[in-house]
Amino acid sequence: MVDQNAVYAAAGDPTPLPSLRWDEPPEGPVLVLLDQTRLPGEETELVCTDVPALVEAVRTLAVRGAPLLGLAGAYGVALAAVRGYDVEEAAGLLAGARPTAVNLGYGVRRALAAYRKVAGGGGGPEEAGAAALAEARELHRQDAEASARMAEHGAVLLRELLPGGGYRLLTHCNTGRLVSGGEGTALAVVRKVHRAGELRRLWVDETRPLLQGSRLTAWEAARSGMAYTLLSDNAAGSLFSAGEVDAVLVGADRIAADGSVANKVGSYPLAVLARYHHVPFIVVAPSTTVDPETPDGASIEVEQRPGHEVTEFVPTQVPGGAREAGMGIPLAPLGTQAYNPAFDVTPPELVTAIVTEHGVVSPVTGDAIGDLCSRSRQVTIS
Numbered sequence: 001m002v003d004q005n006a007v008y009a010a011a012g013d014p015t016p017l018p019s020l021r022w023d024e025p026p027e028g029p030v031l032v033l034l035d036q037t038r039l040p041g042e043e044t045e046l047v048c049t050d051v052p053a054l055v056e057a058v059r060t061l062a063v064r065g066a067p068l069l070g071l072a073g074a075y076g077v078a079l080a081a082v083r084g085y086d087v088e089e090a091a092g093l094l095a096g097a098r099p100t101a102v103n104l105g106y107g108v109r110r111a112l113a114a115y116r117k118v119a120g121g122g123g124g125p126e127e128a129g130a131a132a133l134a135e136a137r138e139l140h141r142q143d144a145e146a147s148a149r150m151a152e153h154g155a156v157l158l159r160e161l162l163p164g165g166g167y168r169l170l171t172h173c174n175t176g177r178l179v180s181g182g183e184g185t186a187l188a189v190v191r192k193v194h195r196a197g198e199l200r201r202l203w204v205d206e207t208r209p210l211l212q213g214s215r216l217t218a219w220e221a222a223r224s225g226m227a228y229t230l231l232s233d234n235a236a237g238s239l240f241s242a243g244e245v246d247a248v249l250v251g252a253d254r255i256a257a258d259g260s261v262a263n264k265v266g267s268y269p270l271a272v273l274a275r276y277h278h279v280p281f282i283v284v285a286p287s288t289t290v291d292p293e294t295p296d297g298a299s300i301e302v303e304q305r306p307g308h309e310v311t312e313f314v315p316t317q318v319p320g321g322a323r324e325a326g327m328g329i330p331l332a333p334l335g336t337q338a339y340n341p342a343f344d345v346t347p348p349e350l351v352t353a354i355v356t357e358h359g360v361v362s363p364v365t366g367d368a369i370g371d372l373c374s375r376s377r378q379v380t381i382s
């Protein structure tokens with residue numbers, strides 16, 4: 001059996017199927033998603049012809065990751081507009097599909113503002129739809145550019161914090177090409193230092209319950225030819241105590257005005273471990289993830305997901321993941337109640353640095369966050 005990842009690594013890690021792309025077949029415009037619930041076993045594309053299908057894909061994490069959710073939101077508004085659906089209704093459905101990642105609502109607002117500007121100015125539906133699509137494409141370009149800049153800023157930060165290279169980096173969840181129009185956020189930094197020969201080991205948290213680490217980050221790391229090792233989330237502590245972690249790099253779904261960081265559940269315990277063991281805890285996220293309207297961590301709505309994602313294991317061959325209870329292999333007695341927050345919140349005092357496309361800020365100096373917020377590209381609808 002061919003090890004496809006080894007083939008890609010040998011070819012210099014070409015970009016796999018895009019996480020998301022707009023297509024215009026004869027039967028009408030569609031949004032094509034790489035179905036992330038089917039990875040790593042199957043590279044299957046999901047074709048969305050309408051917004052309800054896209055909303056379902058967001059809810060089941062077939063498309064996921066804060067920056068990519070922003071693109072999905074923007075392209076979703078464009079899809080509704082060019083296909084003649086109710087754009088305002090579509091925008092509401094998309095923005096409400098998942099509550100924590102601020103990028104989703106941001107992407108929707110960007111495309112909706114472009115649509116309304118043309119429609120409100122007397123432009124016809126076709127022209128307004130084209131404006132929404134152009135804005136989605138511009139956001140896509142900006143996200144790819146932001147990813148490249150974050151990779152650069154993050155690599156410089158690591159060289160300042162840890163002179164000499166040979167980094168042993170730990171990451172949580174998935175923050176690579178699968179969440180971005182470019183190379184991602186935290187994993188884009190890892191790829192950058194890997195290509196510079198400075199990565200000694202990438203420790204990959206499996207990230208229960210949906211296993212974004214083992215299924216997605218390990219898949220990306222293998223294709224990139226990185227030296228990586230998978231670990232169960234509860235094994236991270238023993239790595240720190242053995243002195244095997246030089247820095248932690250994670251993404252974010254929402255950064256509040258005080259520097260609190262909402263990210264995949266399990267990030268906060270890593271921040272506590274990092275602080276206790278004097279290891280840098282670095283958050284990498286585009287400025288579209290910074291939300292000046294959210295004052296602090298307590299104000300961030302943390303998505304609570306269905307308990308069956310904890311009590312059952314769903315093989316990746318199940319399209320759309322574990323849509324409902326009973327689809328998986330029981331991991332607990334029938335009827336077991338489960339607590340399943342999708343995210344947790346790390347307070348600013350545990351965050352060493354936040355890397356965005358604009359540079360690096362340290363949340364402990366509030367003015368730096370203030371500066372970051374002021375530069376955050378939030379869009380308000382008039």
Ligand SMILES: CSC[C@H]1O[C@H](OP(=O)(O)O)[C@H](O)[C@@H]1O
Pocket residue numbers: 061064065066067172173174175179185186212250251252253263264265342
């Ligand atoms: C850099 S955005 C990736 C971010 O999104 C993930 O959440 P989910 O897989 O539920 O979309 C996780 O929080 C990652 O850090």
